[in-house]
Amino acid sequence: xxxxxxxxxxxxxxxxxxxxxxxxxxxxxxxxxxxxxxxxxxxxxxxxxxxxxxxxxxxxxxxxxxxxxxxxxxxxxxxxxxxxxxxxxxxxxxxxxxxxxxxxxxxxxxxxxxxxx
Amino acid sequence: xxxxxxxxxxxxxxxxxxxxxxxxxxxxxxxxxxxxxxxxxxxxxxxxxxxxxxxxxxxxxxxxxxxxxxxxxxxxxxxxxxxxxxxxxxxxxxxxxxxxxxxxxxxxxxxxxxxx
Numbered sequence: 001x002x003x004x005x006x007x008x009x010x011x012x013x014x015x016x017x018x019x020x021x022x023x024x025x026x027x028x029x030x031x032x033x034x035x036x037x038x039x040x041x042x043x044x045x046x047x048x049x050x051x052x053x054x055x056x057x058x059x060x061x062x063x064x065x066x067x068x069x070x071x072x073x074x075x076x077x078x079x080x081x082x083x084x085x086x087x088x089x090x091x092x093x094x095x096x097x098x099x100x101x102x103x104x105x106x107x108x109x110x111x112x113x114x115x116x117x
Numbered sequence: 118x119x120x121x122x123x124x125x126x127x128x129x130x131x132x133x134x135x136x137x138x139x140x141x142x143x144x145x146x147x148x149x150x151x152x153x154x155x156x157x158x159x160x161x162x163x164x165x166x167x168x169x170x171x172x173x174x175x176x177x178x179x180x181x182x183x184x185x186x187x188x189x190x191x192x193x194x195x196x197x198x199x200x201x202x203x204x205x206x207x208x209x210x211x212x213x214x215x216x217x218x219x220x221x222x223x224x225x226x227x228x229x230x231x232x233x
Contacts, residue, residue, distance in 0.1 A: 004159070009157075037224075042226075043226065044120075044121070044224050044225060044226045044227075045207070045224040046224070047221055047222075050219075050221075091159075091160070104162055104165065104173070105160075105162070105222060106159075107159040107160040108159055109157060109158060109159050110159075
């Protein structure tokens with residue numbers, strides 16, 4: 001069974017600085033997808049960024065980028081020029097590319113990010 | 118709110134009560150999901166529906182009973198719950214069950230459930 005581990009329960013960053021959130025995963029599959037979701041306080045969880053395992057190039061979305069290390073099974077999220085609105089719980093998630101997986105997401109426990117003004 | 122809505126947003130119930138959580142998606146999706154989010158634990162997938170047919174039940178106790186009358190609505194019926202069932206219950210929908218990375222799940226705001 002696949003597992004996702006986020007080893008940092010809480011992180012803090014100064015506004016305008018850069019922060020990196022860690023995520024590791026365990027799988028025997030070669031084809032899968034990885035995601036970072038953001039859950040602001042009392043608000044809906046939204047997708048921040050996604051990565052296909054077959055792609056070597058790291059995904060980027062504006063100030064958000066990932067460092068995907070397939071051999072190390074590592075998928076960290078870098079937030080540049082942090083803003084107050086980035087404060088939230090961040091969840092790393094895994095989904096198998098196997099059609100029989102029903103599209104199920106496997107989540108880590110989350111990292112609570114605080115942004116200091 | 119648009120996208121995926123959930124009602125009620127907060128619910129307090131006793132262990133002998135019967136209540137229902139409602140989820141509605143306005144995205145034209147074919148798959149819907151119930152998740153349980155407890156403090157300091159990963160999100161737990163409870164149920165998956167595709168085209169109103171349940172395709173997955175992750176060993177959820179029978180005191181949780183899902184219902185999907187059509188592809189836009191999903192209910193979670195609750196009865197004789199335990200205090201440890203207190204959590205945030207999230208609904209999500211996706212275009213389908215395909216394994217493409219672009220088959221993204223969209224989440225609702227959740228129902229905060231407290232069982233006394």
